[in-house]
Amino acid sequence: MSNNIQGKVVVITGASSGLGEATARHLAALGAKVVLGARRLERLQTIAQDIMTAGGEAAAFAVDVTRQQDLEALVQGALDAFGRVDVMINNAGLMAISPIRERRIDEWDRMIDINVKGVLYGIAAALPVFEQQNSGHFINISSVAGIKVFSPGGSVYSGTKYAVRAISDGLRHEVGGSIRTTTIEPGAVDSELKLGSGHQPSAEVVMEFYKQAIPAESVARAIAYAIEQPADVDINEIVLRPTAQDF
Numbered sequence: 001m002s003n004n005i006q007g008k009v010v011v012i013t014g015a016s017s018g019l020g021e022a023t024a025r026h027l028a029a030l031g032a033k034v035v036l037g038a039r040r041l042e043r044l045q046t047i048a049q050d051i052m053t054a055g056g057e058a059a060a061f062a063v064d065v066t067r068q069q070d071l072e073a074l075v076q077g078a079l080d081a082f083g084r085v086d087v088m089i090n091n092a093g094l095m096a097i098s099p100i101r102e103r104r105i106d107e108w109d110r111m112i113d114i115n116v117k118g119v120l121y122g123i124a125a126a127l128p129v130f131e132q133q134n135s136g137h138f139i140n141i142s143s144v145a146g147i148k149v150f151s152p153g154g155s156v157y158s159g160t161k162y163a164v165r166a167i168s169d170g171l172r173h174e175v176g177g178s179i180r181t182t183t184i185e186p187g188a189v190d191s192e193l194k195l196g197s198g199h200q201p202s203a204e205v206v207m208e209f210y211k212q213a214i215p216a217e218s219v220a221r222a223i224a225y226a227i228e229q230p231a232d233v234d235i236n237e238i239v240l241r242p243t244a245q246d247f
């Protein structure tokens, strides 16, 4: 019997490390055809090669999610390689923690460009395909910091993750019918995300906080659960944390 993942074409941004990489490997092992996007093409090619060596199907494309045309090219690449797109996972993200008074405006710009505009560009690229197919599934990665403000230091990051939740829920409401929308809100997960803070005192707090982190495969399994549901069931939100995490 089909697991409802087998044969699906799944596009994943930020697939070169962390949650995106783990999700690509997990879904490919369950029979999905995965299309990987991120800036570090060599890493993507290594992951894609591993997947193909294990008998799976994968394609890799260099993508900077701050460039709308790169997302259009990624979705077109998926269509060229596999003929359709079933799931668009808007996962690429950056977490740069620092108090607002530090005025690290370059980091604010980068987080807004990657975490918010990057998600919107991914939605814009896949939505026409989903509408034409009359089916599709958006999975957008927010955070527990998109439910509660991570403060001090996480105000802007939280702002971007609140935005992802708001956009996802509005999208779900607007497109309804045959297109599914899931928002994932993870707590501390082991990945390269914890290395993204240039403000040293905040970076130290983050490293301490991430001692409780759980493996990226935990999120991959949650994503698989959302995808494997029958087409008339839309898992709207999944919140998951380390059992030990209070925030």
Ligand SMILES: NC(=O)c1ccc[n+]([C@@H]2O[C@H](COP(=O)([O-])OP(=O)(O)OC[C@H]3O[C@@H](n4cnc5c(N)ncnc54)[C@H](OP(=O)(O)O)[C@@H]3O)[C@@H](O)[C@H]2O)c1
Binding pocket: 013, 014, 015, 016, 017, 018, 019, 020, 037, 038, 039, 040, 041, 063, 064, 065, 066, 091, 092, 093, 094, 095, 114, 141, 142, 143, 144, 185, 186, 187, 188, 189, 190, 191, 192, 193, 194
């Ligand atoms: N880890 C956690 O505790 C946690 C918790 C809640 C939510 N999240 C969210 O989960 C998502 C994935 O993060 P992660 O934890 O897996 O961190 P990660 O290991 O740092 O992965 C981030 C990914 O995003 C990609 N990326 C960054 N900027 C990009 C850009 N401009 N264009 C294209 N790709 C870009 C990176 O690839 P390249 O550098 O190769 O481009 C990388 O593949 C993020 O949205 C993050 O906010 C993580």
